[in-house]
Amino acid sequence: MTDDEGRYTFRTIKPGAYPWGNHFNAWRPNHIHSSLLGPSISTRLVIQMYFPGDPLLDLDPIYLGTPEGARERLISKFSMDVTEPDFSLGYVFDIALRGRNKTPMED
Numbered sequence: 001m002t003d004d005e006g007r008y009t010f011r012t013i014k015p016g017a018y019p020w021g022n023h024f025n026a027w028r029p030n031h032i033h034s035s036l037l038g039p040s041i042s043t044r045l046v047i048q049m050y051f052p053g054d055p056l057l058d059l060d061p062i063y064l065g066t067p068e069g070a071r072e073r074l075i076s077k078f079s080m081d082v083t084e085p086d087f088s089l090g091y092v093f094d095i096a097l098r099g100r101n102k103t104p105m106e107d
């Protein structure tokens with residue numbers, strides 16, 4: 001659930017790259033899938049959040065299938081403001097449901 005200002009947080013283990021059978025020696029970049037649920041299952045939106053600096057991004061057909069100019073909105077930003085000392089790195093990933101800067105969604 002988001003708070004009154006639409007903010008959210010969660011803790012998880014940073015995922016690793018994994019191989020997939022899309023083509024020879026194909027690997028997915030580190031990413032986290034998110035589902036945003038509205039009032040019904042038909043309003044479910046699916047997003048993949050990537051991590052900055054991942055060398056696999058330039059090889060990933062899903063990332064590259066996102067229109068240029070929108071791809072960067074799928075990459076989280078490392079933030080010392082949300083990094084917790086001696087515990088965890090923090091990333092910020094804003095999701096926009098509408099408007100010019102809408103986050104690209106999977107159809």
Ligand SMILES: [Fe+2]
Nearest residue numbers: 028031032033
């Ligand atoms: Fe995945």
